[in-house]
Amino acid sequence: MSSGKVGVLLVNLGTPDAPDARSVRRYLKEFLSDRRVVEIPALAWQPILRGVILNTRPKRSARAYAEVWTDAGSPLAAITAAQTAALQERLGAGVQVAYAMRYGRPAIGAALQALMDDGCERILLAPLYPQYSAATTATVVDKAADTLRTMRWQPAMRTLPPYHDDPVYIDALAADIGAQIDALDFAPEVLVLSFHGMPERTLLLGDPYHCHCRKTARLLEAALRRPDLRIETAFQSRFGRAKWLEPATETLLAEEARNGTRRLAIAAPGFAADCLETLEELGIRGRAQFEGAGGERFAALACLNAGAPGMDMLETIVRRELAGWV
Ligand SMILES: C=CC1=C(C)c2cc3[nH]c(cc4nc(cc5[nH]c(cc1n2)c(C)c5CCC(=O)O)C(CCC(=O)O)=C4C)c(C)c3C=C
Ligand SMILES: [Fe+2]
Numbered sequence: 001m002s003s004g005k006v007g008v009l010l011v012n013l014g015t016p017d018a019p020d021a022r023s024v025r026r027y028l029k030e031f032l033s034d035r036r037v038v039e040i041p042a043l044a045w046q047p048i049l050r051g052v053i054l055n056t057r058p059k060r061s062a063r064a065y066a067e068v069w070t071d072a073g074s075p076l077a078a079i080t081a082a083q084t085a086a087l088q089e090r091l092g093a094g095v096q097v098a099y100a101m102r103y104g105r106p107a108i109g110a111a112l113q114a115l116m117d118d119g120c121e122r123i124l125l126a127p128l129y130p131q132y133s134a135a136t137t138a139t140v141v142d143k144a145a146d147t148l149r150t151m152r153w154q155p156a157m158r159t160l161p162p163y164h165d166d167p168v169y170i171d172a173l174a175a176d177i178g179a180q181i182d183a184l185d186f187a188p189e190v191l192v193l194s195f196h197g198m199p200e201r202t203l204l205l206g207d208p209y210h211c212h213c214r215k216t217a218r219l220l221e222a223a224l225r226r227p228d229l230r231i232e233t234a235f236q237s238r239f240g241r242a243k244w245l246e247p248a249t250e251t252l253l254a255e256e257a258r259n260g261t262r263r264l265a266i267a268a269p270g271f272a273a274d275c276l277e278t279l280e281e282l283g284i285r286g287r288a289q290f291e292g293a294g295g296e297r298f299a300a301l302a303c304l305n306a307g308a309p310g311m312d313m314l315e316t317i318v319r320r321e322l323a324g325w326v
């Protein structure tokens with residue numbers, strides 16, 4: 001390292017390299033072997049993972065990925081790259097912005113090393129998860145620490161705190177979701193806020209994720225200022241047999257329709273970027289669940305992605321953490 005440059009490393013979850021069973025298998029093997037994600041002793045879990053899940057799920061998930069894949073690749077990868085370019089533009093040449101994925105590529109270790117090779121002696125690690133959970137935020141920090149452990153000359157590091165209740169985040173969501181609702185050709189009766197689920201056990205063990213989601217939802221409802229819109233919170237993407245946080249999004253969508261709701265919009269405030277879980281699980285399967293139970297109008301709203309409200313928010317919270325460094 002020759003000069004004292006500052007780096008920012010945006011990190012999201014990761015995604016397969018291609019929408020085929022082989023690539024999805026490789027990705028799922030790394031993801032679901034993370035002890036922060038599946039908290040079952042490896043001796044019990046690995047035979048189930050290798051013997052059952054990795055023989056069945058990749059094919060099914062690859063079909064789902066194929067439905068949302070774009071010319072620029074997986075939506076999650078393409079949008080994270082766009083967010084990185086937009087943040088670089090905003091922060092200027094004095095700060096180097098890069099991105100990494102916790103699973104798959106670009107790997108966190110390689111991205112950290114590349115920033116250091118470019119002369120960054122101070123690096124802000126920014127997991128793009130508004131709500132903290134051990135399965136997301138903590139495992140990003142663990143992975144960065146694994147790399148630091150191998151370095152003789154380490155950079156100075158800071159981490160972006162969770163921003164679930166940050167007024168800048170809440171206001172960006174309210175502005176973006178409000179504008180999307182106004183642009184619909186129908187007036188929804190209900191807005192569902194769908195967060196990624198977690199095993200309920202993690203809440204009992206003290207993970208703040210559930211509380212963070214509930215707080216985001218409460219603050220967002222207040223900021224939206226739409227007394228005519230009923231707002232419901234739910235948790236999606238259930239995996240495995242254990243009890244997960246409730247209510248489950250798919251159950252809620254069907255119940256809403258059965259109970260008479262005809263027009264519904266759904267947003268996913270916990271996802272920084274649209275991905276399989278929003279585009280396919282909500283946008284395709286969620287619509288089928290709602291309409292199949294009698295719903296008539298359905299809209300899955302976009303995440304903040306690289307749009308102006310989201311980028312203004314990201315620039316503000318990143319600049320705040322860079323105070324004293326730039
Ligand atoms: C034990 C299983 C899982 C836990 C716990 C979990 C937590 C969790 N995940 C996200 C964000 C994302 N998850 C995504 C995909 C995805 N998640 C799981 C399982 C768990 N997630 C699986 C098996 C998959 C892969 C797809 C599939 O086979 O169904 C994604 C999308 C990735 C993409 O490529 O688009 C995101 C994003 C959070 C925020 C979270 C805990 C808070
Ligand atoms: Fe997930």
Ligand SMILES: [Fe+2]
Binds near residue numbers: 237276277281
């Ligand atoms: Fe899913």
